[in-house]
Amino acid sequence: MPSRLGGRPSGAVRIRTPDGEPLTTTLLDQLRRLHLAAGEPSRSQLKKDADLGGHHVGRSTLDEALTKPGASWPTVAALVDACVRHARRSGRPLTAEQRDPAQWRSLYEAGRRTSTSAVRLIGLIPPAATHFQSRPVAEAGVRVLSGLGGVGKTQLAAAHARARLAAGDLVIWADASSRDAIVSRWADAGEQLSRATPADPERAAQRFLSWLATASRPWLIVLDDLADPRDLRGLQPPAGTAAGQILITTRLRDTAAVEHGEPVEIGVFTEAEAGGYLRAALPGRLADDVAGVSADLGRLPVAMAQAAAYMTDLDISCTEYRRRFADRRRRMDDLFPAEDRVPGDYRWTVPVTWSLSIEAADRSSPAGLARPLLEMAGVLDSGGIPADVFTAEPARTWFSYTGPTESGAPQWRERGADEIRDGLRRLHLFSLVTFEDGLVRVHDLVQRAVRDRTDPDRLDAVAWAAGDALLAAWPYDEGARAQSFRASAAALDRHTGGSLWTGDEYHAVLTVAGRSLGEAGQVAAAAEHFRELHALSAERLGADHPYTLAALGNRTIWQGETGDHASTTTARELVDARRRVFGDDHPDTLTARHTLARQHMRDGDFDSAAAELESILRTRTAILGPAHPDTLTAWHNLATCRGENDPAAAADEFENVLAKTREVLGDDHPDTLSSRHELARWRSAAENPEQAAAEFEALLADRIRVLGPDHPQTLSTRSELIHATTRSGRETDPAGRFAALLDDQLRILGPDHPETLRTRLNLVDAGRGEPEEVLDDLIRVVGPAHPMTAQAAFLRALIRDPEDLMLSVPEGLWQAMLRVLGPDDPWTAGQGELVAAIREHRSRE
Structure with a gap:
């Protein structure tokens, strides 16, 4: 039935309680009163009733709808339906309005209008250029402003955005130089306008685009400096809406960028605009030949800005500038060829103007x-x-x-x-x-x-x-x-x-950049970076060159971090190559063997890993001595490997490792702190969480003191401390502690770092968050073969269908891979075949 509440500007509504008393309140209060009137069903009962109604909403999501504002409409609808079903079954009275979905939708929309209408600007509009020359821009539709860098596309878009903002419209300004930048801005808008979750930028971006499609208030979106039209795939704002306008600025011509709207070529200044600019920028005594300078510079805005700065700083007139300019052009025309994308007769003006300005700055x-x-x-x-x-x-x-x-x-x-x-x-x-x-x-x-x-x-x-x-x-x-x-x-x-290459090396920045990718959580990108570096090094320096083998070693490490079992084969190739080139006992060969042992551990082959590490430890002890850091590292990893089968033995072994590391390196050395971390971790795994929690608490204080509160290892200790205190029974709010940790990890490490994703997985395990969202992100970031991905698929199945994990685990993983990778990806196809085989086996039983 029609809602009598839709026009209330405050977002409040009037719904009668069962005793007939009218109540004006917010959506959250109304949901809580409905829950109370329905008999306060438990979260598990709400989940069952919501499932009966065909709603696919998690228990934690329903819980948040009763504790926090900002629930989405599907969540509100699921909660209302579940409460009504429970009240009907238990014989509790509800008013007709409390049972009416239309009333709840009106209440939801009223609240949403109130919270979003105050937002007018998202992003930063660039400030107006000095002596800005206005040029017309279309008032509606989708316009692609293209042209040479420096002709003023961004300034034109900014002026139009300021005018729309002054008129009271919603303006969203986005840097479009990369897909990441676009996703980040859309996610920000989604958080402000549609209450999207900021921890999941991709989903928040999609929620914002859906909001735009139905928004009634006038809006303008500016996508500034679109570098690659492919970056807009799946992120294109809705075109053709009555309320919206889109401006795209790009340097691209005759490309797919024009498919996103009506192309508008932005050229150089007109004679009037150029003259107006120079007269405004120059003192009157210097502006004696504005038309001549404008013609010489081809009216290119960026060149004119530099020329005006040059003349003002040196206090020279247009006539003197033209004399110098002409002389410099005769000398530089052949020495400084023009760029192909600079059109027309002014193809040489940018380098000439640069030369004049740089020489003045240099003097x-x-x-x-x-x-x-x-x-x-x-x-x-x-x-x-x-x-x-x-x-x-x-x-x-x-x-x-x-x-x-x-x-x-x-x-x-x-x-x-x-x-x-x-x-x-x-x-x-x-x-x-x-x-x-x-x-x-x-x-x-x-x-x-x-x-x-x-x-x-x-x-x-x-x-x-x-x-x-x-x-x-x-x-x-x-x-x-x-x-x-x-x-x-x-x-x-x-x-x-x-x-960056010589006949015998490549610059170390290529290695550091690749490792930085991996440390930032982009492990797949790091593996690809080193795959390309290894191939190029083999071509330029030779397959057995030490730098080539170093690139292969880094490729192996990051390939292993993605969970790709092929990394073990790559590690064997690395060991064989280094043995052939350096010999059995060379430090690089031992490092390669260490890498191979780590890949065995990732594969779950702890016997092979232990055998390799024992051999490495003996060799390093004989060659380097028992106190060398490389020897201690081998001992450290051997203890970790043994712990997979015997946590108590690993804890005992780490007491010895820690004593020796502390003796050699000191109390505050990172390796000593790492050994303390592992000792406490294995104590917790060996059913001694009370002592582990005490050791983690002491370690956390020391890591904050030595490394700082934002260091990744400090964050890791915080995570392990939550696990240990939870196992010991001391932790009363593990979900709250993990949520606080997640906030810091998002700020410090970013949303795609593996440790951030691990904490999100821990939150799902603690009853918060949606397993599907975490599973999708794990597939996208670390890949479908990573152990965390398998854990997320298992948790999802345990929550959704605990009665048949054999089928629901691979089926849930397959559905997530379809969403993230698409049906044509080899991983997706393989998982689909597994699901089909299990289904066929089930049908025969």
Whole structure:
């Protein structure tokens, strides 16, 4: 029946209680009163009644709908249906309004309108450029603003967004330079507008897109700097809605980007716009030939901005600028070829303008620093280079060589960190970089102009120095900042090609970037990185070169982290190769054997692993001595391996390992702390959780003191402490403790780190969260073969269908693989065949 509540602006409604008293309250209060009126059925009973009604909602989700605001409509509908069924069965009276789904839907929609209507801006609209020249942008539909970088696409979109925001519309601004960036913005919007769960960005993004499709309030979405149209697959905002408009800015032309809407080519300034810009940007006494400068620069906005900065800083007129410009063009036309994507008669203007600006910046204080700074910036990530890369010791050394003198020898002038930051600010002044918030951003065209202008031999040296600087500044705690370093390492490899290779090595930044991927939880990406590095090294350096074998070793490790059993075969190949090249007792051979033992452990072959580790321990003890860190590492891993069959024996063994490690390395060494962690873990597994909990508590205090509260190993100790206190019976709220840990892991490690996913799995085990969501993410991040994926499939089956785990475990895993990998993936096909075989076996019984 029609709701009499839909128009209430406050989100409150009027539903009568069974005694006839009208009550105005919120959705959460109404749900709690319904639950009370129905006889307060248990969470298990609610789950059974919801299942009878055909609702697929978890018990923990129903529980949260009674304890927290923000439940989704399917959850509200399931809870109401379950309460009504229980009340009917138990003979408890409910009012007609309490039984009416339409009334509840109206209440839900009213609350949702109230909470989301206050949101007007999501994301940051770039500030207006100085002397911005307005140009018209279509007011409706989907428009793709394309054109050369620097023509003002982003500024046009920003001006339109500010106008829509001033009119009271909802504006969402998204960086579209990568799929990750788009997902992150959509997830943020989903959290604010549709109460999506922030811990699951992909699902939150999809929930936001569904919200957009039905939104009635006017909205504008700006997707700025779309780098690859494929990044929008599955993330395209709904087109054709009456309320919405979409603006996409991109540098791409004649590509699939135009499929997302009506293409709008953004060209250079018109003569009037160009003239207006220069007259506004220049003091009147310098603007004596604005039309001539505009013509010389081809009215390209980015070139005009640099030229205006150059003329203002040097206090020269348009006439003098044109004289210098013409002279520089005659000398540079052949030396500085244009980029193919620069159209028309102004194809040379960006490099010419760069040359004028950089020379002016180079002459200003700090003199001689602007050019080498831009050279290094030109080979790193244009989207944001951490400023401490430029002030790292290898970079300072590079910048201190100011270039060859007349005699041909490099001239040394020591550069300090403050002087380098001053140089970056000078480049910012000349519009050559943007230097703010600790990041240096460079326009792609400026980067390309710098690289093209640099002598190839010098570019090789710049690339190597940039790699050294990245290594020196790299944040090895692998927090959120590491992503910007990985992006710069990838750009360095992409821009400089073979510059990171010599005849006998590749730069260590290629190794560190791959390991950083793995440490950030992107284990599949790390395995692929090292697979490619190994293949390239075999081609360039030879199959048996030490660097090639090092890449193979890293490939083996990260392949194993994905749960791929083929890593054991790869590990055997590594051992055979190192034995052939280095001999049986070489440290690299022993390390390879250690890697093989770890793969045996991952495969569950603990006997083979123990035999290998025992042999390694004997050899390392004989060659290195019992106190060497490598010997202690072998002993540590052997004790862990033995613990899989005898936890008590492992605890006893770790007491000896810890005593020796503490004697050799000291109390606060990371290896000592690691041995304490393992000792407590095996005590807990050996049915001594009380002592384990006490040891974990002491260890946590020491790891916070030595490593800090945000170190990944500190977070790991927190997790084990929760397990130990739960086993000992001391823990009263394990789910709450795991939820607090998850918040910190999401902030520090990110949503895709294996330890973050492990905590989400622990929360499912503790009765919170949906197993399907965790299972989907595990398949996506670590792969279907990983042990955690199998554990998630088992938990899902245990919750959904505990009576027939033999079928429901593989069937649930198969359904998740269909969702994540698709029907054509080989893993999906294999799991589907297994499910079919079990079903056929069941039919014959």
